[in-house]
Amino acid sequence: MANVKLLYHYLITHFFKICLLPLVALVATKASSLTQEDLQNFWSHLQHNLLTLTILFAVFTFGSTVYFLTRPRPVYLVDYSCHLPPAHQKITVQKIRDNIKKNFEINPSLKPLGEDSSLDFFYRILERSGLGEETYIPDALHSVPPLQTMAAAREETEQVIFDAIDSLLANTRVNTREIGIIILNSSTFNPTPSLSAMVVNKYKLRSNIKSINLGGMGCSAGVIAIDLAKDLLRVHKNTYALVVSTENISRNAYGGDNKSMIVANCLFRLGGAAILLSNKPGDRRRSKYELLHTVRTHTGADDKSFRCVKQEDDEKGKTGISLTKDITSVAGRTITKNIATLGPLVLPVTEKLLFFKTYMHKKYFDDKVKHYVPDFKRAIDHFCIHAGGRALIDELEKSLGLSPVDVEPSRSALHRFGNTSSSSIWYELAYTEAKGRMKKGNKAWQIALGSGFKCNSAVWVALRNVNPSVNSPWEHFIDKYPVKLDL
Numbered sequence: 001m002a003n004v005k006l007l008y009h010y011l012i013t014h015f016f017k018i019c020l021l022p023l024v025a026l027v028a029t030k031a032s033s034l035t036q037e038d039l040q041n042f043w044s045h046l047q048h049n050l051l052t053l054t055i056l057f058a059v060f061t062f063g064s065t066v067y068f069l070t071r072p073r074p075v076y077l078v079d080y081s082c083h084l085p086p087a088h089q090k091i092t093v094q095k096i097r098d099n100i101k102k103n104f105e106i107n108p109s110l111k112p113l114g115e116d117s118s119l120d121f122f123y124r125i126l127e128r129s130g131l132g133e134e135t136y137i138p139d140a141l142h143s144v145p146p147l148q149t150m151a152a153a154r155e156e157t158e159q160v161i162f163d164a165i166d167s168l169l170a171n172t173r174v175n176t177r178e179i180g181i182i183i184l185n186s187s188t189f190n191p192t193p194s195l196s197a198m199v200v201n202k203y204k205l206r207s208n209i210k211s212i213n214l215g216g217m218g219c220s221a222g223v224i225a226i227d228l229a230k231d232l233l234r235v236h237k238n239t240y241a242l243v244v245s246t247e248n249i250s251r252n253a254y255g256g257d258n259k260s261m262i263v264a265n266c267l268f269r270l271g272g273a274a275i276l277l278s279n280k281p282g283d284r285r286r287s288k289y290e291l292l293h294t295v296r297t298h299t300g301a302d303d304k305s306f307r308c309v310k311q312e313d314d315e316k317g318k319t320g321i322s323l324t325k326d327i328t329s330v331a332g333r334t335i336t337k338n339i340a341t342l343g344p345l346v347l348p349v350t351e352k353l354l355f356f357k358t359y360m361h362k363k364y365f366d367d368k369v370k371h372y373v374p375d376f377k378r379a380i381d382h383f384c385i386h387a388g389g390r391a392l393i394d395e396l397e398k399s400l401g402l403s404p405v406d407v408e409p410s411r412s413a414l415h416r417f418g419n420t421s422s423s424s425i426w427y428e429l430a431y432t433e434a435k436g437r438m439k440k441g442n443k444a445w446q447i448a449l450g451s452g453f454k455c456n457s458a459v460w461v462a463l464r465n466v467n468p469s470v471n472s473p474w475e476h477f478i479d480k481y482p483v484k485l486d487l
Contacts, residue, residue, distance in 0.1 A: 073234045073279045076287035077460060078174070080275040081167040082427050082473040083160045083246075085136040089270060092133045093126055102144045118257035125266040130390035130411065130485060135418040136270040140250040153189055153251035160246050160272035161195070162202060167471045168242075168274040169203075176203045180239030181232050185214035185221035185422055187451070188311060188321075189248030199244065210236070218309060218450025219386055221245065222422035223458045226275070227294040233279040240280075246272030247421035252311075254320030261320030267389055271420025271427065289460035292443070293345050297338035300452045305330045309451035330453050331392065332399070338447075338455040339400075346379040346443070346459060373401055380459070381442040383407065384428035386449050387414035396447070412481045417473070422448065427473055431481070434474035438466040 100119070138159075140152035161184075169176065182205060184196040194213035199205070210232060214221050222245035229241040249268050254261045278287065299305040308327040313319050344352065351374045358372035376383075383406045385396050393414065397407045409428035413420075417427050425446040432438050439462065446458040468474065474481075 073237075074281075074284070075230045075233050075291040076278045076280075076283050076463075077289040077291065078240075078276045078278050078283055078287045079168060079172050079469055080273055080288075080426055080429075081164045081171065081469065081471065082423065082430055083164045083270075083272045084471070084473045085159075085270050089136040089139065089142065090134050091137045091142070091269075093123075096126070097123075099142075099144055103146075106145060118259060118262060121259050122262050122266065125263055128390070129266050130393075130414045131267070131269070131418045132415040132483070134416060138250045138270050141253055146250075146253060146255075148251050148253065150191065150251070153248050154191065156250045156270070157186070157189060157195060157246065157248050158198070160270065161199065161244055161274070164246075164272050164274035165199065165203065165242070165244065168276055171469050171471070172276055174240060174276060177206055178240055179205055179209065179242050180236055181210045181212075181229060181241035182244075183212045183214065183225045183229050183241065184244040184246075185217060185225045186246050186248060187216055187218050187221060187421065188252045190215035195244075195246075199242075216451075218452060218454065219247075219388060219419070219421045219424070220448040220450030220452075220454040220456045222273070222425060223294065223446060223448045223456035224296065224454075225422075226277075226291070226458050227296060227456070229277050230291055230294060233277060236279075238280055239278075241277040243275040243277065244272065245275075245422040245426070247423070252319075252321070254318060256314045256316055256318035256320060258314040258318075258320065258322070260322040260324065261314060261318075263323050264321040267419040269418025269420055271417050271423050273423040273426035275426070284463065287463055288466050289444070289462055291458065292461050293342065293457070293459040295338055295342045295345070295457045297334055297341065297455045298452055299330065299334045299337065300454075302330075305334065305453040308453055327453075328391070328395070331449055331455070332395065334449070334453050334455040335396070335399070335447075338457055342457050342459070343374055343376075346445075347374050347376070348378055351375055351378060373399070376400055376445070377402070377406070379443065380445045382409070382429075382432050382438065382444040384425045384432070384444060384446040385410040386447060387411075387417075387419055387424040387428065388449060389419065390414065392449070408482050411485075412483070415483055415485070416477075416481070422450070424448075430468065430472050431474055431478070433466050433468045434472055434478040436467075438462050440464050 138152070138156040140147040140156060182196050182199055184199060186195055190213065196211045196213040200209060200211055212228065214225060217224055225243045225245060229243050233239070233241055247268065249270065254265050304326045308324045308330045309321065311319065311321050355372045355374055358369060362369045383402060385393055385407060387393070387410050393407050393410045396402070409431040412431050413424055413427040417424070420427060425448055429444060429446070432444065438444070442462045444460045444462070446460070448456050
């Protein structure tokens with residue numbers, strides 16, 4: 001059956017080429033029988049029909065000019081850099097237990113906030129989360145008691161953002177005065193002046209820069225920032241766009257006992273990424289990828305979707321991010337809508353025909369027939385699924401029919417770095433590069449989900465065999481992965 005399906009895909013994919021073969025053979029046969037006298041007659045015919053020839057040439061020239069002037073400007077990913085925190089910021093499950101115990105000893109009044117049932121729930125989630133023993137948290141949360149001040153939050157954000165940008169600028173050697181667009185996304189930490197203004201000040205970016213700060217858009221904001229940068233680069237010629245994706249956990253760690261809010265403490269960890277995009281034709285040769293598609297899906301018009309991930313106060317006035325039981329069904333529905341839009345853009349004709357056939361059969365003949373799940377592996381070579389948690393990765397692996405190797409970057413990023421929010425998809429792409437799997441022409445699909453509820457996709461094509469950048473976050477321990485987890 002597999003061989004029959006492969007034959008079907010080959011025939012449909014190369015249908016027009018196969019149809020052209022008889023025509024090519026006919027033309028070749030006729031051409032081989034032409035004499036010198038036939039060629040002279042043809043040339044004479046052209047000379048006596050200069051007007052027709054001139055009109056055809058003018059139409060061709062005009063059409064070519066219109067095409068080249070109106071086609072979308074290609075957007076290149078020159079390089080990107082992920083923040084690798086220092087070793088002293090690593091956190092283990094035992095260190096978390098010790099810190100909680102010390103906090104209770106220092107301040108016994110916190111004990112009611114840490115009811116035994118809530119703590120047991122917290123530890124169970126932590127042990128089954130898929131996170132390893134080498135993830136990172138900021139210095140403010142290593143402190144006992146934790147420092148949840150504005151100063152501590154700024155210190156964390158500056159550490160992550162500046163380190164990622166410094167590494168990116170060192171690798172690309174781009175003059176900061178050439179950067180015309182800066183887009184920074186951070187969902188829950190948005191001080192005044194904005195974080196994008198902080199970057200402008202630090203790197204002395206030019207005064208006419210297009211500076212945009214995205215807040216409150218959750219873990220999917222990284223792709224939103226890429227999509228926005230793409231639109232701006234197609235308007236503003238010959239420039240660079242700097243995109244920075246991060247999240248702050250110093251100020252947003254939850255200190256109560258509401259189980260729906262405790263889950264975020266188990267998953268979120270320190271991280272961030274800086275990405276340099278360009279629309280300069282000359283940058284194609286040195287860039288890693290070209291952006292092919294971005295698809296954004298927002299189901300916030302539905303109340304369940306809007307409320308399934310929400311920052312709010314618990315009954316005791318403690319602020320946290322609550323995750324409702326609806327999040328699984330909401331995520332599934334939103335992903336389905338996103339895939340339905342992306343599929344026609346990337347899938348080969350063979351998969352589209354199979355899907356259409358099943359759809360028509362189900363609608364008009366037998367509604368018990370299951371929908372055909374397109375084989376995205378025929379269009380996509382690498383998958384970067386947001387490392388939002390083990391359950392999310394498991395669900396997408398099952399629904400998209402992926403193999404363990406396909407979701408290996410996501411599982412490895414979750415284990416090594418935890419859920420770094422909007423930047424997780426870049427740690428996953430870096431993993432694929434570090435493993436030496438990204439070859440010229442390969443396509444990578446970044447899938448991100450976030451509050452609202454949103455599912456956003458970005459599809460890239462590799463412009464060369466991509467090697468890991470200097471200071472890759474996987475540089476010193478890529479050989480340890482993948483790891484086998486007993487959960």
